[in-house]
Amino acid sequence: MSKITELVDELITPILDEMSLELVDTEYVKEGSNWFLRVFIDKDTGVDIEECGIVSERLGEKLDDLDPIPHNYFLEVSSPGAERPLKKERDFEKAIGKNVYVKTYEPIQGEKAFEGKLLSYDSESLTIEVTIKTRKKQVDIPTEKVAKARLAVTFS
Secondary structure (H helix, E strand, O other): OHHHHHHHHHHHHHHHHHOOOEEEEEEEEEEOOEEEEEEEEEOOOOOOHHHHHHHHHHHHHHHHHHOOOOOOOEEEEEOOOOOOEOOOHHHHHHHOOOEEEEEEEEEEOOEEEEEEEEEEEOOOEEEEEEEEOOEEEEEEEEHHHEEEEEEOOOOO
16 A cells, blocks of 8 residues: 555656645545545645646546556545644644644653644654643653644634
């Protein structure tokens, strides 16, 4: 499966570069009896359905020409949404000052899930300010212990 996502990333990069879009994530998953190839794209001002449609059409043509997937699948191209995943260094750097949700592989200070303001990030660790009841606390999380991270929408 990773070979397919790597190939898709290679195929889509020139399309996205030409349209000034960025690749957020690519996944190839089986859900029930169906396979889905999902590509998440974005730009600073957000993407619209027309841009997703153009990328889908152009990527679909390249995939049809190469035919790298031996069975039927659904191609979906979309925005990652308000709670976009944080995967690359650039994603974390852009999220500094924003509310994030981070899940870790093992407990840190007795917890495996943290939500709060991302204060800092470097290749070694990230620091989140979490609020517990009325107290604010900073939590340092080594990057190798991050299982998942995403922006977190807050309603205040």
